[in-house]
Amino acid sequence: MELYDSQKQAEFICLTGQRIRNFFLGTITWRMDAGKKNGKRALPSPAQLQLLDIVIAHDRIFISELAKIMVVSSPSTSVMVNHMVSCGWLHRAYSDKDRRKVLVSVTEKAKEHIAEFHTLLREEIIRLIDLVGPVTTQKRCEVLREIEEACTQDTR
Secondary structure (H helix, E strand, O other): OOOOOHHHHHHHHHHHHHHHHHHHHHHHHHHHHOOOOOOOOOOOOHHHHHHHHHHHHHOEEEHHHHHHHHOOOHHHHHHHHHHHHHOOOEEEEEOOOOOOOEEEEEOHHHHHHHHHHHHHHHHHHHHHHHHHOHHHHHHHHHHHHHHHHHHHHOOO
16 A cells, blocks of 8 residues: 555545454354344344444434434434334333424343443453554554544534
8 A cells, every 4th residue: 555545545444444343243243142042133233233322322312313313314213213122222202392202212121232242342352452462552542543633623
């Protein structure tokens, strides 16, 4: 890769980020599903995990707000929420002020699974840090800090 070929670097960053995400999701899903006798997945899909993280961060949130954050339509979000309610991941309730609006919150079951997921994620990251070493890890952390800072300064 050429030193300053921004197109190739952007492509590399995107592809590598996707591979890392898929690696972690696959590994953690396998670890959480191992030993399950009922055949049900212990983890929801990546999109459902994103939804759960958003709901957890807000405690309770309207489906319309959730859709805006996820950048998907309210009907698509509603379908996902309905599925997750039927799986026991979410609660839904009508707003006291406006019965047309639906509030979503996370169940205790989901909170426990998400906590387990984050614990396993940290374990996998630590395992990989041990493989690549502290110097390489420090370099990556510095780059990620600079990218995060650039994102917060970008006012588009």
